[in-house]
Amino acid sequence: MTATWLRQRGPKHLLSMADLDRNDIEQILNLTESFAEVGERSIPRVPALRGKTIAWLFYEDSTRTRLSFETAAKRLSADTMNFSVGSSSVNKGESLRDTVETIDAMGIDGIVVRHGAAGAPHQVSQWSGAAVINAGDGWHQHPTQSLLDLYTARHHLEDLEGKHIAIVGDITHSRVARSNALGFSKMGAKVTLVAPPTLLPSALEGWPVEVTHDLDEILDDLDVCYLLRMQLERQGQAVVPSLREYHAEYGLTSARADRLSDHALIMHPGPMNRGVEIAGEVADRPAAVITEQVANGVSVRMAVLFLLLGSGLDVVDDQRAIA
Amino acid sequence: MAERERLLAGSASGTFQSRTRVMSADDVSRAVKRMAHEILERNHGAAGVMIIGMQTGGVELASRLAAAVTAIEGSQIPIGTLDATMHRDDFGLRPVMPEAATAIPDDPTGKTIVLVDDVLFTGRTVRAALDAIHSYGRPQSIQLAVMVDRGHRELPIRPDYVGKNLPTRRNEMVDVNDDGVDLGEMLP
Known part of the structure; x- marks a missing residue:
């Protein structure tokens, strides 16, 4: 069986469930079990994403998704950058594109986007070199x-x-x-x-x-x-x-x-x-x-962040690890 | 052979071609018995000892060692498995994927952990395992048991219990299987 999303070359984003096939989903869920185990340790933290920086770009309110991603990133030892619309240059009229390019210029590895407009995360992936994860776009998707x-x-x-x-x-x-x-x-x-x-x-x-x-x-x-x-x-x-x-x-x-x-x-x-x-x-x-x-949300997001930023699938032409 | 070993050898893909059988199945059984005796001798019995097999190559050897210890001592010994993938130091250099489940049977704090793997090579996997164990607790001590020590260490790590010291070239492969231990190489 093919894994269309996991085997795709080049930088990877998670934008929609439509991009994944059954095999992709099964592999992500299997990987999630490994990360659920990390959460049960007395020190629930692994160095898998040490040195990686992830930015949260939340244009809509969110408590659980944001905290869940934050917890997942911390358990993987990633650094996180917070961006909330209320206290940013968006209030001064900065466009989404300029905001993304500004954050991108600081050197980040991943962007987690929530936006009221369907397709905004796809746009962000065009403007940034970082891996983009859709954390909810309008009425469209929340993979x-x-x-x-x-x-x-x-x-x-x-x-x-x-x-x-x-x-x-x-x-x-x-x-x-x-x-x-x-x-x-x-x-x-x-x-x-x-x-x-x-x-x-x-x-x-x-x-x-x-x-x-x-x-x-x-x-x-x-x-x-x-x-x-x-x-x-x-x-x-x-x-x-x-x-x-x-x-x-x-x-x-x-x-x-x-x-x-x-x-x-x-x-x-x-x-x-x-x-x-x-x-x-x-x-x-x-x-x-x-x-x-809610508890499983942290483990699943660890698996997704790891796949996109830590697994090395994007840098090496060697697909046996996901056989 | 653990997939990990295969990847470390750096060969893109291929099949393992055996050149010499360095240990027969009987040799391996004898080595397991001897190592079990050494573990008991060094720790003055099995009290407070926990055996942890490294995923995936060390799991089978760990259960054989535990069975041998039980046969000698008559008491059950806690046994677990550990996947140290998340603690590796080569993220971004090659694809890294957790292989199998970690199951630590008990809080390792204060225990003597015998970490078990099939082949000891660069020592990087053991380094990752030492880190991983410490996220479960603080053991009193950690000892290392391997069936084959093939040299080429890149870190200051040495085994406490060895089935066989086997001088190898770097590009060779060591395959621990049901029939014993083979030395050979990967063919494309």
Whole structure:
């Protein structure tokens, strides 16, 4: 089987789940296990990225993704440069391109980008010599989130082939939904999107998914129930009559959670709104692996940073290490 | 043979061609028994001793040494595995990828660790392993057991227990396998 992304020559970026094939994903998830072990040591730090500098370029708010990347970089002994829009020259009118070229001129090895515009990380990769990781661009992609979700699901379900995952909620505004629809289907799982028509993208042709407006009709069949946050800050107008009605129709209530099969996982990318997409009590059940997703996020991001910056795959024409 | 050894030899790719068998399977078994006795003699028994096999070449030898120690002493000895890839010093010079899992059975603090590998060459892997072990705790001491010491050290590291001292040329390869130990080279 080919690994299209891992075997590609030259500088590597992680921009979209679309760039990875099943073999790439499996290799990243296997590598993640090595890094999860590092986190269990009494001194959870290895010198793999000593001397490498990574810049965070976050044009949107983020707590968990940023802290997760920061922790991952520190565990690999990389140096990190912080850039937050609030206290930077962006407020003085500097363009994204000039900002990237300025940071690049300081000599960095990696840039982790979060931006409100889809495609911004791709643009950054054109302007910089550093490896670029997409940490979320608009409604488009969030590949490390998908990888950590796949790692978490695979850890519990062993093999994702033939498993059924429902992604429930605000699909239109969700880069997590787009990344996971690709990620889970590439791993052989069946993906069903569940949302009211107002929260589904108008064009779904070509998506490897099924669509339903009725969560109750598929509940019994699910192996993973993946809930999305209602992104009130991105929704321009009223798309649901009320959050209470949304909860009644599409929320994972206690009654719905009872209907899930015993092995089924409840997942959420966070931050969650208890009482909206998930009942407060359901989020604390053993089936809910939401905090585990956060912990795995650090290990997955270590694996990605290592692959892009430390593995030497970009400098040596020798691919046996990823055979 | 560990993939690591193959990469260190610098040959791009190819197959191992044996020239001489330097140890038979029986020779290896005898050496394992002797090394087990030496470990027990030097440490006055097996109390506080932990055997750690280096991934991937040292894992098999580590379990044989542990079995031999158990056979002599009658008590179980903790055994673990270690992948020191993340602590190597040649990142960026060649592709580096963790090979297999690390499993340290217990907190090594205060213990005597016997680090086990199949072939001792430049000493760089052992250097990385010493670093790696210290991220789990502070052992009382670390000893090194290898089946073959082939020379060409690049660091001040020496083994405590040796199956066989084998003078080699730098471009030769040592292959520890089920049938014994072979000396040969990589053919393109």
